[in-house]
Amino acid sequence: MYRKDSNQWIKHIDFIILDLICLQIAFVLAYAVSGYGFNPYKTMIYRNMAVFIGGTDLVLMIFMGTLKNVLKRGYYKNFVVTLQHGVVLGGISVLYLFLLQQGQMYSRLAFIQTFVIYILLTYVVRELWKKSLRKQMEEGGVRSLLLVVTEDVAKIVVENMKENNYARYKIAGMVVIDKDMTGQWIDDVIVVANMEKAAEFVCKAWIDEVLIVTSGSVPYPKELIEQFTETGVTVHLKLAKVQNVSGQKQFVEKIGPYTVLTTSINCASSKELMLKRLMDIAGGLVGCLITGILFIFVAPAIYIASPGPIFFAQERVGKNGKKFKMYKFRSMYVDAEARKAELMKDNKLGDGKMFKMDFDPRVIGNKILPDGTHKTGIGDFIRRTSIDEFPQFFNVLKGDMSIVGTRPPLISETNLYELHHRARLAIKPGITGMWQVSGRSDITDFEEVVRLDKEYIEKWNIGLDIKILFKTVLVVLRKDGSV
Numbered sequence: 291m292y293r294k295d296s297n298q299w300i301k302h303i304d305f306i307i308l309d310l311i312c313l314q315i316a317f318v319l320a321y322a323v324s325g326y327g328f329n330p331y332k333t334m335i336y337r338n339m340a341v342f343i344g345g346t347d348l349v350l351m352i353f354m355g356t357l358k359n360v361l362k363r364g365y366y367k368n369f370v371v372t373l374q375h376g377v378v379l380g381g382i383s384v385l386y387l388f389l390l391q392q393g394q395m396y397s398r399l400a401f402i403q404t405f406v407i408y409i410l411l412t413y414v415v416r417e418l419w420k421k422s423l424r425k426q427m428e429e430g431g432v433r434s435l436l437l438v439v440t441e442d443v444a445k446i447v448v449e450n451m452k453e454n455n456y457a458r459y460k461i462a463g464m465v466v467i468d469k470d471m472t473g474q475w476i477d478d479v480i481v482v483a484n485m486e487k488a489a490e491f492v493c494k495a496w497i498d499e500v501l502i503v504t505s506g507s508v509p510y511p512k513e514l515i516e517q518f519t520e521t522g523v524t525v526h527l528k529l530a531k532v533q534n535v536s537g538q539k540q541f542v543e544k545i546g547p548y549t550v551l552t553t554s555i556n557c558a559s560s561k562e563l564m565l566k567r568l569m570d571i572a573g574g575l576v577g578c579l580i581t582g583i584l585f586i587f588v589a590p591a592i593y594i595a596s597p598g599p600i601f602f603a604q605e606r607v608g609k610n611g612k613k614f615k616m617y618k619f620r621s622m623y624v625d626a627e628a629r630k631a632e633l634m635k636d637n638k639l640g641d642g643k644m645f646k647m648d649f650d651p652r653v654i655g656n657k658i659l660p661d662g663t664h665k666t667g668i669g670d671f672i673r674r675t676s677i678d679e680f681p682q683f684f685n686v687l688k689g690d691m692s693i694v695g696t697r698p699p700l701i702s703e704t705n706l707y708e709l710h711h712r713a714r715l716a717i718k719p720g721i722t723g724m725w726q727v728s729g730r731s732d733i734t735d736f737e738e739v740v741r742l743d744k745e746y747i748e749k750w751n752i753g754l755d756i757k758i759l760f761k762t763v764l765v766v767l768r769k770d771g772s773v
Contacts, residue, residue: 302357303564306348308419312412313347314340320403335395339383343404346382350375361420369413376409433498434610435459437479438488438514440504441469447503448477454546462497467504467511489517493712496611499524501545519553522713522747523610526550555716556748565752570686573693577683584680588619591668596654598624601681606698609718614690616698617681621669626652644703644736676766682721694755695720696743711736714743717750727761 317340321330330336351357356375363371383405387396439447444466451461463482470484483491492500500518502525504510510527518525529542529549539557543550558566589600602620605613623629629652630645637645650656655667672678685691691698698719704712724746725739746754 302360303560305357305360305416305419306351308415309351309412310344310347312415313343313408316408316411317343317404319407320400321397323403324397324400326397326400330400335392339386339396342386343379343383346386347379350379350382354378360416361423365417368416372413372416373409376405376412379408380405433459434462434496436462436482436488436492436495436497436500437464438500438502438511439464439466440508441466441471442505443503444476447501448479450548451501451546452477459499462495463491465491467514468508485511485514488514489521489709492518492521492523493707493709496715497523498610499526501526501528501548501550503528503548515553517709519555520710520713522555522716522744524552524554526552555713555744556750558750562752566692566755567689569752569755570689570692574683574687577680577693578687581680581683584619584677588668588672588677592620592654592672595668596620596623605701606719607701607704607715608690608698610715611704613701614685614688614698616691617684619672619678619681621654621673621678622650622652623654644699644739679721686721690719692718692720694722694758696723696746697726711740713747714740717747722758722762724758727758727765 318328318330321336322328331340354375356371360368437447437451444464448464461479464476464479465483465485465488466481467485471481472484474481500523502510502515515525526545527550529551540551540553541557543552585600592600599620602618603615606616608614633647636647649664651658653673654669656670657665659665682691686693695718696714723743725742728742
């Protein structure tokens with residue numbers, strides 16, 4: 291799912307928080323330098339001023355557009371904007387003291403120093419934060435971008451993206467659609483595939499987004515675009531020849547110097563994603579607390595039944611192919627992974643893209659008695675009650691997972707994926723999701739799993755997450771199957 295960059299103030303929430311912190315630091319330092327101590331909040335007039343300038347600062351940043359294009363501004367322009375903002379904030383604060391007739395009770399020296407320190411401090415912090423962001427983006431890249439071009443515009447597209455990218459993307463490579471140039475370098479960007487191999491490369495390299503720019507004489511590769519959209523990858527088409535893609539969200543935006551039509555399986559604003567993240571943090575904290583309590587009781591039971599580690603860590607595939615370690619309470623014997631191959635013949639989802647058995651002998655305590663009956667133990671209990679899933683709240687806090695999403699597959703499973711299967715990884719994986727509350731125990735068709743996952747991504751909103759959470763609780767309480 292594509293994060294649509296907002297044109298509103300919310301996309302600069304990091305700069306806003308830093309600015310408000312700088313203002314309060316300047317307020318305290320000015321009070322201290324003036325010889326009054328380090329706690330201006332003990333006096334009502336200063337406490338009220340701290341609240342007023344904080345609220346006014348936030349309002350001015352929003353309505354003056356102080357942070358507009360903050361990442362693109364040079365040192366001089368950024369200082370001028372910061373100075374203007376500080377002067378306006380100071381002027382409004384003077385008016386505030388005048389209207390309340392409290393100016394004579396407020397230290398003029400502390401007042402002036404507050405805004406001088408604020409302007410200098412916030413300017414330095416903004417520049418340092420910009421430098422830090424650019425370094426992070428250049429090293430890891432916020433999103434990986436594949437350039438799909440024709441030979442005649444390849445060099446200019448690379449130059450334009452390097453000049454106007456502002457470290458928003460990490461260029462993952464280039465595809466030249468009208469000539470096989472695989473392996474060649476164009477201005478430090480390698481040609482990774484031709485048109486026939488492009489979709490396959492997107493899946494194997496787990497590309498986040500694709501930018502397609504062709505010359506006027508060459509039409510857009512319609513079949514290739516359809517393959518891209520089938521995988522769930524976000525596609526940006528330079529607005530020269532526009533086409534509609536059924537079942538996809540489309541909107542116009544800027545990518546580097548290009549005005550493009552962006553096509554994605556779904557999109558969410560920065561505000562929506564921030565709200566989802568806040569829900570994850572709140573839920574993750576509560577979940578980790580419950581995990582700690584459960585550990586006291588579950589850990590001894592697991593260790594007594596099967597000596598070994600209490601937690602089980604396994605590498606899984608997350609959003610757009612990003613790998614991470616997922617944690618669970620260990621519900622299987624320590625040799626479970628080694629025994630998986632010999633049990634594949636009993637897999638209810640026989641194609642290897644998922645693994646499920648009605649009675650798994652690798653689960654701690656599971657035994658087939660001489661009379662053919664099944665005996666279960668602690669492993670089956672913590673799986674049926676979903677207790678084994680609770681350590682994943684740590685993954686949620688880390689940001690590897692969300693509370694609600696699609697279940698993260700194994701690397702071996704994704705190696706068997708077809709193009710359309712990749713779409714289920716277009717969103718951050720979750721502890722629970724659409725297909726888990728739709729009767730997971732009864733679903734044995736992987737294509738049905740993919741359909742439900744894609745349905746969740748296409749219809750995603752905060753309300754749907756809340757609905758799935760409530761359904762998850764009901765499923766667990768009714769013991770309809772672990773989630």
